[in-house]
Amino acid sequence: MKKRLMDLAVIGGGPAGLAAAIEAKKQGIDKVIIIERDNCLGGILQQCIHDGFGLHRFGKRLSGSEYADNCIVEAENEKIEVAYETIVLEITAEKVIYAMSSDEGIVEYHCKTIILAMGCRERTRSQAFIWGTRPSGVLTAGTVQRYINIEGYLPGKKAVILGSGNIGLIMARRMPLEGMSVEGVYELMKSPGGLTRNISQCLVDYDIPLHLSTTVVRIHGQQKIEGVTVAEVDAKRNPIKGTERYIECDLLVLAVGLIPENELTRQLHIEIDSKTNGPRVDENFMTSMNGVFACGNVVTVFDLVDYVSQSGEIAARGAAGYIQGSLKLKEEYTDITPGENVSFVVPQRIRAGNLDSGLPLYFRVKSRDENVVVTAIAGDCVCYRKKHRIVLPPEMLVEELESSSICENAGKNGIIINVTGSVV
Amino acid sequence: MKKEFTCIVCPVSCNLVVEDTDGVLSVSNNQCKRGMRFGENEFKNPMRMLTTTVKITGSTVKRMPVISSDEIPKDRLFELVEMLYKVTLKSPIQRGGIVLKNIGNTGVDIIATRTIKSKIREE
Ligand SMILES: Cc1cc2nc3c(=O)[nH]c(=O)nc-3n(C[C@H](O)[C@H](O)[C@H](O)COP(=O)(O)OP(=O)(O)OC[C@H]3O[C@@H](n4cnc5c(N)ncnc54)[C@H](O)[C@@H]3O)c2cc1C
Ligand code: SF4
Numbered sequence: 001m002k003k004r005l006m007d008l009a010v011i012g013g014g015p016a017g018l019a020a021a022i023e024a025k026k027q028g029i030d031k032v033i034i035i036e037r038d039n040c041l042g043g044i045l046q047q048c049i050h051d052g053f054g055l056h057r058f059g060k061r062l063s064g065s066e067y068a069d070n071c072i073v074e075a076e077n078e079k080i081e082v083a084y085e086t087i088v089l090e091i092t093a094e095k096v097i098y099a100m101s102s103d104e105g106i107v108e109y110h111c112k113t114i115i116l117a118m119g120c121r122e123r124t125r126s127q128a129f130i131w132g133t134r135p136s137g138v139l140t141a142g143t144v145q146r147y148i149n150i151e152g153y154l155p156g157k158k159a160v161i162l163g164s165g166n167i168g169l170i171m172a173r174r175m176p177l178e179g180m181s182v183e184g185v186y187e188l189m190k191s192p193g194g195l196t197r198n199i200s201q202c203l204v205d206y207d208i209p210l211h212l213s214t215t216v217v218r219i220h221g222q223q224k225i226e227g228v229t230v231a232e233v234d235a236k237r238n239p240i241k242g243t244e245r246y247i248e249c250d251l252l253v254l255a256v257g258l259i260p261e262n263e264l265t266r267q268l269h270i271e272i273d274s275k276t277n278g279p280r281v282d283e284n285f286m287t288s289m290n291g292v293f294a295c296g297n298v299v300t301v302f303d304l305v306d307y308v309s310q311s312g313e314i315a316a317r318g319a320a321g322y323i324q325g326s327l328k329l330k331e332e333y334t335d336i337t338p339g340e341n342v343s344f345v346v347p348q349r350i351r352a353g354n355l356d357s358g359l360p361l362y363f364r365v366k367s368r369d370e371n372v373v374v375t376a377i378a379g380d381c382v383c384y385r386k387k388h389r390i391v392l393p394p395e396m397l398v399e400e401l402e403s404s405s406i407c408e409n410a411g412k413n414g415i416i417i418n419v420t421g422s423v424v
Numbered sequence: 425m426k427k428e429f430t431c432i433v434c435p436v437s438c439n440l441v442v443e444d445t446d447g448v449l450s451v452s453n454n455q456c457k458r459g460m461r462f463g464e465n466e467f468k469n470p471m472r473m474l475t476t477t478v479k480i481t482g483s484t485v486k487r488m489p490v491i492s493s494d495e496i497p498k499d500r501l502f503e504l505v506e507m508l509y510k511v512t513l514k515s516p517i518q519r520g521g522i523v524l525k526n527i528g529n530t531g532v533d534i535i536a537t538r539t540i541k542s543k544i545r546e547e
Contacts, residue, residue: 039484049489049537050475063475065489065538069519149477152486177476177505196437200430201472205498389455395435 002107007031008319009097009111011088011264014043015305016296017117018071019312020319024115025078027320032080033109035099037087041075042068043119044142045305047149050170056306067305083107091268095291113291113319116265116279117312120258120297122167130162132218137225141167141255145174154178156251160228161185162216166194166303166394168255173202182208183247186230188215188237191368193257195303195394217244219252228252258301268292275344276300282333283350283359284318285311290329291322300346300362303396307362314360321354328353334410339377339418341365343393352410355403361417362398365391369421374399376417378410391419429466431459442467471495474534478508478523483515483540490523493533504528515540 007029010017013036024032040046045053048064055061058070075082085102092098097109122140139147139155145167147153159175161168164187172182185203190213192199203210211230217239218229227248231239260278271280271288278299279287286293293315296308321327333349345363361376369391376384376399383405391397397419406415431438431454440463441452451463465471473495477487496504504527511524517536524534 046538049477049491051473051491061473063489063491063537066491066519069538149489150485150487152477152479177501195435196430197432197435200437201432204430205472390436392435 002104004033004107004109005031006033006109006111007323008033008113008115008316009109010034010115010117011091011097012036012043012117012119012296012298013038013041013082014117014119014296014308015045015068015071016119016298016308016312017043017115018068018075019309020115020117020293020295020316021080022071022074022078023313023316024319025080027317029316029320029323034075034080034082035086035088035097035109036082036084039085041072041082047142047145048170049149050174053305056304057309064305071309088264091264091292093268093289112323113293115312115315115319116287116292116294116298117296118261118264118298120260120301122254122258123256124254130216130219132220132228133222135219135221135223135225137221137250138219138252138254141165141171141253144171144251144253148174148178154180156180156249158183158249159251159253160216160230160247160249161253161255163187163255163257164192164194164199164210165255165257166198167258168253169194169198169202171253171255172208173206176206176208180251182206183249184209184211186211186214186216188233189213193255193394196392215239216252220246225250225252258297260298260300262298265294265298273344273348275338276346278346280348282347283314283354284321284327285315285347286318286322286327291319293318300344302362303394307396307398310360311362332411334406335414336361337414337416338363339416341367341369341372341391341419341421342417345417350406350415352403352406355406357403358400359403359406360398360400362396363417364396365393365419368392369419372419372421374417374419376401376415378407378415379413381407381410383407383410383415388419427467429463431462433458433462440466470498472498472501474501474504475537476505476508478511478513478534480513480515480517480540482542485515485540488513488517488523488540489537490534491537492527493535494531496527496530496532500528500530504530508534515542 013034045064045068051063053067088099090098095111220227232243295311295315331351425444442463451460474492480488519539521536
């Protein structure tokens, strides 16, 4: 078995892993490797051919592939080593990575630090609880995206989309351009899962109807899908009798949400936050295991790839500090917890002593509200306060706390993030 | 004539109302100037970016993702996409390379958004 000694191994070569590896090199870490199971870098972005990426980071609206290319070129300039077609199978508590490579078989990487950047994957049919037969032609939106945009293969002629998440909306727009028809988008909840902008430019532009409080209750067909039955649902999300409608189709597209990909993290017994389904991380995106960091969608599903890259850089600076021994690891953690109308906060805890400048907090609201104020409260001290015109669950909020504003109270009481309504 | 649009310029997603009184447009419900501009354009001549893929041979990758160099009239999207589906590229192609110049006399070029080498991972 081949054995390698590394300062830092980054698992996953998507935008998070790329940003982490590039920043690590800039921080002076010498032996850096990206381990990627695919035959190219860029991760999910390679199949996101639409534009709208990188407004924050590159100041330009790029397509997903252009954003990926920017990162790949930078990684090439930094001469970062990449192990392609290599999948990480196991990580041990001693920071030994076992990976299977198409060229070299099993390879063992002994690492000083590890950054987890495996991204997220989509919820599947079993996670959406749909009854009926098990025919072919039921695919997740991301799989459809990969078929059409990368493989150049059309998986059907007439599609029904279940779920109004952004990837489903993006694909609703994509399919008509490829000569496929989209009968409609069905959403269980009473409000759409994706951004209002995407409802407008992906559905309204292409005359695709959106049916809220409606879901697919049955799939028909033996070998190949022949149709679905949809029904409206009541306030408890139970189908309403008499509202069932049969729709003929040869493709059911599932856009029912994303979950961070954390099998490796769980194997390592790293603490997982039940609200994000990702590892609990600190101000450096370090997990509960010293020297193991995480960034990008493995931590929580970020909306904007710009934030994904940012988290990669934070993790890399943390890894550099860990290797150089400058990271304070003894200080007690201060918890950051979601308060009123907040569903989660990343990072979940901090060591104020490790902060040199600002601390970005990434979080989402539970429900839509207008004229709100975001506050960070430590005991009876308000360390942060900002007004927002409108807040929506599909739109992640990012607020930067000044490290000097995090007062002593925080240590004892923890910090609570609230989004409270009706400021005048 | 009165029309309603969702402003897609920023996440606030204002519900714009555009009214045409004898050729003079007035936008309301917008919360900023960018929304006013979007509303006027959307009323007169809605424009969109075009992104799709084009066939490419000579590589393990089968489709080249492309983007328009600028926005094009929304109602010509399908017609222009048809023109692109007649194109077959041959690798290698660099990102930024022009796939089709001045597509359908719009003054807009169609650009490759990814570098595709002849064999992937070839130096
Ligand atoms: C189908 C889909 C469509 C999306 N569309 C959009 C969009 O339109 N706009 C947007 O802003 N965001 C979109 N996203 C979110 C998108 O994932 C992020 O913007 C961004 O790509 C996340 O970057 P990442 O590096 O965290 O993860 P990824 O891009 O997913 O990269 C993770 C990488 O890790 C590799 N990997 C995973 N496990 C292993 C392992 N065990 N061993 C080796 N390598 C491994 C994967 O092959 C992959 O290359 C989409 C996500 C999905 C799933
Ligand atoms: S009008 Fe202004 S504030 Fe409203 S959505 Fe458009 S750009 Fe945003």
